[in-house]
Amino acid sequence: MYEDMEDSKETDGSLLGDPSQTPFGKMENVKWQRPRLTRKALMKCCLVKWILSSAAPQGSDSGDSELELSAIRHQPEGLDQLQALTKFTKKELQSLYRGFKNECPSGLVDEDTFKLIYSQFFPQGDATMYAHFLFNAFDVDRNGAIRFEDFVIDLSILLRGTVHEKLNWAFNLYDINKDGYITKEEMLAIMKSIYDMMGRYTYPILREDAPIQHVEKFFQKMDKNQDGVVTIEEFLETCQKDENIMSSMQLFENVI
Numbered sequence: 432m433y434e435d436m437e438d439s440k441e442t443d444g445s446l447l448g449d450p451s452q453t454p455f456g457k458m459e460n461v462k463w464q465r466p467r468l469t470r471k472a473l474m475k476c477c478l479v480k481w482i483l484s485s486a487a488p489q490g491s492d493s494g495d496s497e498l499e500l501s502a503i504r505h506q507p508e509g510l511d512q513l514q515a516l517t518k519f520t521k522k523e524l525q526s527l528y529r530g531f532k533n534e535c536p537s538g539l540v541d542e543d544t545f546k547l548i549y550s551q552f553f554p555q556g557d558a559t560m561y562a563h564f565l566f567n568a569f570d571v572d573r574n575g576a577i578r579f580e581d582f583v584i585d586l587s588i589l590l591r592g593t594v595h596e597k598l599n600w601a602f603n604l605y606d607i608n609k610d611g612y613i614t615k616e617e618m619l620a621i622m623k624s625i626y627d628m629m630g631r632y633t634y635p636i637l638r639e640d641a642p643i644q645h646v647e648k649f650f651q652k653m654d655k656n657q658d659g660v661v662t663i664e665e666f667l668e669t670c671q672k673d674e675n676i677m678s679s680m681q682l683f684e685n686v687i
Contacts, residue, residue, distance in 0.1 A: 476590060476687055477552045478582075482530030513580060517587035526585065531579050541574040542566040549628060556630030564621055565687075568604040589687050594671065602666050612660040619646045652676065 466580050469679045513524055535544065545566040549558035569577050588596045603609075607617045622642040638644075653669045653676075670676050 476586075477548060478586060478687065479527070479590075480552075482527050482534065484530065513583060515583055516580075518591040519583065519587055521580045526577065527583055527586075528579060531582065535579075539578060541576050542570075545569075553628045553630065558628040560620070560624035561628045564604060564607065564624055566602070567607070595667065597665055598664045599663070599671050602663050612662060613666065614660050615646055615650055618649060618661075619643065622646055649676065 432650055510521060510524055513519075514521055517524070519527070531540070532538070536541070541557045542563060546562040549562040549565075552558075566577070569582065571581060585600070588600050592600070602613065605618050605621050607620065619642055622645050627640050650661065652673060653665050655665050655669075
């Protein structure tokens with residue numbers, strides 16, 4: 432299923448990064464280069480791993496190369512358009528689409544599918560709420576279903592976007608009710624869902640009050656005017672200036 436992926440050295444832009452590598456804040460001046468979607472890097476992303484595990488062998492359906500479908504309800508945009516809107520190569524989009532079509536013949540993915548994906552990858556914990564919040568962040572139209580186009584555009588941001596793009600996406604995730612602000616309650620709900628998904632068998636063992644402690648630390652630094660909410664401006668400014676917060680953000684990024 433990985434026949435059209437090339438094994439090569441990962442670049443700084445490949446997928447979600449590694450906390451042991453250069454912090455995001457120090458990579459802004461690095462010229463972006465199109466990274467390759469390597470097997471090793473793919474295994475860091477649950478959603479991509481889910482798709483590629485179902486991808487049909489290359490050459491099994493020549494019609495896939497241009498994303499032409501006649502038997503599903505939703506037909507995606509052309510391959511060239513998606514390539515222009517994302518940082519994926521044509522071959523990568525072909526592989527992603529084959530797996531997406533096999534898992535979601537209707538051309539749409541729903542919340543129950545997200546919950547199934549994360550329950551499989553994190554069987555030691557309860558992934559229900561995290562999958563719910565993540566699905567809502569992907570479901571920009573709020574219609575309860577995600578098209579392939581929207582799916583890969585968001586994946587492109589999460590895996591290969593700039594620091595600014597990733598932070599904007601993270602803010603959208605934390606802003607549960609989409610009112611333009613993050614409250615302590617919203618951030619705590621997201622953090623708690625991540626800890627619940629990771630389960631009780633993580634190492635080192637996570638304390639039960641760890642999510643609350645994380646949120647309190649975040650708000651002490653982010654809520655500049657102490658009005659009880661964090662704006663997008665406060666979020667971006669604080670995250671890009673504070674390497675400790677950026678490191679903490681890896682907890683979120685490593686469970687996409």
